[in-house]
Amino acid sequence: MKKPLHILGLVLGMLLLAVAGFAALIKERGSPTQQAPTAVRPSTPKRVLQGEKIVALMCVHCHQNPSTKTLSGRPMPDLGTDLGNLHSANITKHPQFGIGQWTDQQVVTLLRTGAGPDGRPRLGMPRFAYLSDEDAASIVAFLRADNPLTRATAQASQPQKLSPLAKSLMTTALKPIPPVKHLADAPPASKPVALGRYLVIARYQCYFCHSKSINTNNESNPELSKGYLGGGDKLLDDDLQVRISRNITMDPNTGLGKWSEEQFSKAVKFGMAPSGILHGPMPKFSTLTDEEVHALWAYLKTVPKIKNATPEDGVVPNK
Ligand code: HEC
Numbered sequence: 001m002k003k004p005l006h007i008l009g010l011v012l013g014m015l016l017l018a019v020a021g022f023a024a025l026i027k028e029r030g031s032p033t034q035q036a037p038t039a040v041r042p043s044t045p046k047r048v049l050q051g052e053k054i055v056a057l058m059c060v061h062c063h064q065n066p067s068t069k070t071l072s073g074r075p076m077p078d079l080g081t082d083l084g085n086l087h088s089a090n091i092t093k094h095p096q097f098g099i100g101q102w103t104d105q106q107v108v109t110l111l112r113t114g115a116g117p118d119g120r121p122r123l124g125m126p127r128f129a130y131l132s133d134e135d136a137a138s139i140v141a142f143l144r145a146d147n148p149l150t151r152a153t154a155q156a157s158q159p160q161k162l163s164p165l166a167k168s169l170m171t172t173a174l175k176p177i178p179p180v181k182h183l184a185d186a187p188p189a190s191k192p193v194a195l196g197r198y199l200v201i202a203r204y205q206c207y208f209c210h211s212k213s214i215n216t217n218n219e220s221n222p223e224l225s226k227g228y229l230g231g232g233d234k235l236l237d238d239d240l241q242v243r244i245s246r247n248i249t250m251d252p253n254t255g256l257g258k259w260s261e262e263q264f265s266k267a268v269k270f271g272m273a274p275s276g277i278l279h280g281p282m283p284k285f286s287t288l289t290d291e292e293v294h295a296l297w298a299y300l301k302t303v304p305k306i307k308n309a310t311p312e313d314g315v316v317p318n319k
């Protein structure tokens with residue numbers, strides 16, 4: 001009950017994923033699903049600012065060390081123990097202990113595929129497969145910039161203590177995902193549905209927590225994830241309490257179908273939902289622009305509705 005990952009589910013999920021991935025590969029044969037790496041765009045003040053926003057929302061929670069206050073990594077009991085005792089890594093500018101000597105391209109490859117420069121899959125972080133070139137460059141620009149979070153910190157990343165299961169799946173189900181064809185830039189706000197889709201599957205990873213289970217997510221093709229955006233995954237908050245992600249499709253009774261855009265905005269930005277205060281690991285996306293919130297809402301209206309009640313609907317789901 002305490003764990004977000006259930007071993008059998010994990011194995012089955014990963015096998016299914018592998019089969020589905022293979023099928024997709026065959027289906028897509030001949031079409032350009034893979035993209036050769038392009039040079040990472042250079043740092044500009046605008047990119048540093050955008051990178052700061054994305055890192056604050058998407059990376060700090062997992063990478064900030066409580067003692068150093070920098071992004072020097074921490075133990076991650078909130079990821080459960082099925083894969084072992086995981087730690088996040090030192091991603092400060094330190095040349096030896098951090099990522100100071102990684103090339104920009106190596107950082108971007110890690111974000112998109114999960115593979116480090118040594119080829120070892122980094123477990124425990126979502127893969128940002130569809131990250132645009134612009135957002136990727138912005139994240140790198142911020143990680144290289146002078147900031148209290150990125151200050152070179154002489155603290156070695158803790159080695160992962162992988163479980164036998166994780167070790168056995170390392171070269172199969174848990175191996176890095178191949179690069180996919182991604183956008184150069186996020187869609188403009190004048191195309192809210194396209195922008196919202198990008199935010200959900202790429203920049204803010206809403207699908208990763210809000211689908212049926214992180215064990216059955218399809219990181220190479222997020223919209224094919226089981227129970228896409230229908231909620232019901234058991235996640236852990238900072239106090240290791242189970243929090244069940246919620247249905248954010250437009251089903252009128254179990255999802256957001258009866259919400260107003262204003263209610264949605266308050267829930268996403270400030271954690272204030274009609275049913276009460278939202279807990280972690282739901283981030284407070286407080287720095288989202290009105291255009292981004294509107295885009296999320298516009299896109300969610302186009303997503304197939306799923307009927308799936310979660311505890312705030314007065315139901316404890318079986319799983
Ligand atoms: C859910 C938690 C989580 C989130 C969110 C997350 N990470 Fe990680 N990250 C990890 C863990 C755990 C590792 C260590 C994996 C390993 O060493 O096997 C890691 C490893 C890394 C590494 C490799 C460092 C090394 O020395 O091997 C980089 C770079 C990185 N993360 C950057 C980021 C960035 C940038 C973001 C935000 C865009 C991010 N991570 C979001 C958990 C997370």
Ligand code: HEC
Nearest residue numbers: 204205206209243244245246267268273277278279281282
């Ligand atoms: C790291 C996991 C995670 C991510 C990423 C995430 N959420 Fe959540 N979200 C949750 C959890 C868990 C809850 C339930 C919290 C609780 O029980 O208090 C939740 C609750 C919500 C709710 C309240 C729904 C209701 O019925 O009350 C909304 C709306 C929501 N999330 C939207 C989003 C959107 C939009 C994004 C992306 C911009 C997103 N979430 C990203 C985990 C996540």
